[in-house]
Amino acid sequence: ESSERLRQLIRTGLLRFTDMRDNPDNFFAAHRLLVDPTNRGPGFWIRFTVQYNLFAGTVLGLGTPEQVAELDQMQARGTLGCFGLTEKLAGVNSGLVVNTTATWMPERQMFVLHSPNEGAYKNWISQGLTAEKCAVIADLWVEGKSHGPHGFLMDLRSPAGVIAEGVTLGDMGRKTTGNDLDNAWIKFDNVGATQDSPGVEGGGRLQH
Numbered sequence: 001e002s003s004e005r006l007r008q009l010i011r012t013g014l015l016r017f018t019d020m021r022d023n024p025d026n027f028f029a030a031h032r033l034l035v036d037p038t039n040r041g042p043g044f045w046i047r048f049t050v051q052y053n054l055f056a057g058t059v060l061g062l063g064t065p066e067q068v069a070e071l072d073q074m075q076a077r078g079t080l081g082c083f084g085l086t087e088k089l090a091g092v093n094s095g096l097v098v099n100t101t102a103t104w105m106p107e108r109q110m111f112v113l114h115s116p117n118e119g120a121y122k123n124w125i126s127q128g129l130t131a132e133k134c135a136v137i138a139d140l141w142v143e144g145k146s147h148g149p150h151g152f153l154m155d156l157r158s159p160a161g162v163i164a165e166g167v168t169l170g171d172m173g174r175k176t177t178g179n180d181l182d183n184a185w186i187k188f189d190n191v192g193a194t195q196d197s198p199g200v201e202g203g204g205r206l207q208h
Contacts, residue, residue, distance in 0.1 A: 001180065002041055002043055002044040002047055002180040002181065003047065003080060003127070003130040003182070005044065006044070006047055006048060006051060006080065007078035007080065008078070009048075010051070010075055010078045010079070010080075011075070011076070011077075011078040013075060014030075015027065015030045015052065016075065017052065017056035017059075017060065017071040017072075017074065017075050018056075018060060018068070018071060018072075020052070020053070020056070020057055020060060021060055027052070030052075031048075031049070034048055041178070041180035041181075042177055042178040042180070042181075043178040043179065043180035043181025044180060044181070046126055046178065046181050047126065047127050047180075047181050050081075050082060050083060050126045050127050051080065051081060051127065054082075054083035054135070055081030055082060055083050055131075055133070055134075055135050056071060056081065058083060058135040058151055059071060059081075059135060059153060062151045063153065067153055074133065077159065079132050079133055079159075080127055080130055080131040080132055080133070081127070081131050081132070081133040081134065081135065082125050082126060082127040082128045082131040082133075082134050082135075082156075082184075083125070083126075083134070083135050084100075084122040084125055084128075084134045084135065084136040084137060084154075084186060085098075085122070085137045086122065086123050086124055086125065087099055087100065087119065087120055087121065087122060087123055088118060088119050088120070088121045088123040088185070089117075089119030089120065090123075095137075095149075098137055098138065098139050098148075098149045099115075099116060099117070099119060099120035099139065100113065100114070100115055100116075100120050100122065100136065100137070100138040100139065100188060101113070101114050101116060101120075101138060101139050101141055102114075102136075102138035102139065102140050102141065102150065102152055102193070103141040103142075104140070104141065104142045104143075105192075108192065110192045110193055111140075111152060111192070111193045112190050112191065112192055112193070113136060113138055113152060113154065113188040113190075113191045113192075113193060114188055114189065114190050114191070115186075115187045115188045115189070121185045121186060121187050122136070122184075122185060122186040122187075123172075123185050124172055124183050124185075125183065125184045125185070125186055126181055126182075126183055127181070127182060128156070128169060128182065128183065128184025128185075128186055129169055129171060129182040129183075129184045130182055131156055131157070132155065132156060132157045132158070132159065133153065133154065133155060133156065134153075134154045134155075134156050134186070135151055135152070135153060135154075136151070136152045136153075136154050136188075137149050137150070137151055137152075138150065138152055152193050153193075154167075154191065154193055156169065156186070164191065165191070166188060166189040166190055166191035166192075167186065167187070167188060167189075167191060168186070168187040168189065169184050169185070169186055170184060170185045170186075170187075171183075171184060172184060172185060
């Protein structure tokens, strides 16, 4: 229910995905207005900040001009996004330990994202079960050398709700509070992301 409420808000365009950059007064006013856990449920507030701050904010801050332009299309569709940083093995070192890999395959002209073991599964990803898109943080490998964590814009589902090939989603289960928010673990099994097409058919490196 809270995910559909957020989709409706997104489609209205009252708060643009680009307002963090273009209209910060509107951006922060919306945050103050929507802090109402009594009427909306505590999970909605987290869902809202994941969508606008973590997902759209990452694309806005790191994306190519084409990827940033795609935010308008996502807004019109009511696309939900999530932020794939935390991994099972990382524990309190979330962000410092990134074992998900993104290997550049020149013969295929794409990056291939992979979870090499269960410890690399993305963990407690807010909105991960309902999102169509994910800004994934993965360790970039080129010609056998690691280049550290980079962002990638990936499809988790098609607009029709079909889970993308090579992506496995699981529910983290009930929580003590905020169960109007879904939390997922995410596994990538050699999922391709094209270099320069962040649209419906694939993803791309967030490189600005």
